Amino acid sequence: MTIQEKALVIFSGGQDSTTCLLQAIATYGQQNVQVITFAYGQRHAIELEKAKWIAQDLGVRQTVLDLSLMKQITHNALMDEQADIEQTDQGMPNTFVDGRNALFLLYAAIYAKSQEIKHIIVGVCETDFSGYPDCRDVFIKSMNVSLNLAMDYPFQIHTPLMYLTKAQTWALADQLGGLQYVREHTHTCYMGVEGGCGECPSCLLRNKGLAEYLESK
Numbered sequence: 001m002t003i004q005e006k007a008l009v010i011f012s013g014g015q016d017s018t019t020c021l022l023q024a025i026a027t028y029g030q031q032n033v034q035v036i037t038f039a040y041g042q043r044h045a046i047e048l049e050k051a052k053w054i055a056q057d058l059g060v061r062q063t064v065l066d067l068s069l070m071k072q073i074t075h076n077a078l079m080d081e082q083a084d085i086e087q088t089d090q091g092m093p094n095t096f097v098d099g100r101n102a103l104f105l106l107y108a109a110i111y112a113k114s115q116e117i118k119h120i121i122v123g124v125c126e127t128d129f130s131g132y133p134d135c136r137d138v139f140i141k142s143m144n145v146s147l148n149l150a151m152d153y154p155f156q157i158h159t160p161l162m163y164l165t166k167a168q169t170w171a172l173a174d175q176l177g178g179l180q181y182v183r184e185h186t187h188t189c190y191m192g193v194e195g196g197c198g199e200c201p202s203c204l205l206r207n208k209g210l211a212e213y214l215e216s217k
């Protein structure tokens, strides 16, 4: 039994948001699910291509929004081909983009309301917390309140991965029948290597989680 309401998934084509999308389709039904993808000057076009391919393959409507204006006001390694990815002195990876999730949620909500969608799903996670402040549950809850007040609309932001480890996120994909799908089709590598470089922080986290899950099976 699916819930007869509509949902919007914030979708990057990576492991986490693809798992959220599979869960949303199982919960709301494919015809009730849409995705929104943000282009903000990511280092690698491969992310956007994967996201487009998956949305098409799963038969959900995708809206791609260009937020490359971010480059005018903030600088970070995720958007700069020249920069090395590393930890900063504050212990945060220099891939952090200030305000990114606040901005994504705001645009997602504006779009969602125009489509009469209340449910917004985002794959942020506090567990493997890299120090990104806008991945914390407290931020998402406060943003939910702000959006509802801003637009006088009862949005419900869902964060199904908030307290899962990477291994548990793989387990969830498996429960949804999507383990192979997520392994094959999603892109998470910071270096933009098809199939993953195996060395960047993102690949390490993904591979470690997968190994843990497969061992525990």
Ligand SMILES: [Zn+2]
Pocket (backbone or CB within 6 Å): 188, 189, 190, 191, 192, 193, 196, 197, 198, 199, 200, 201, 202, 203, 204
């Ligand atoms: Zn990588």
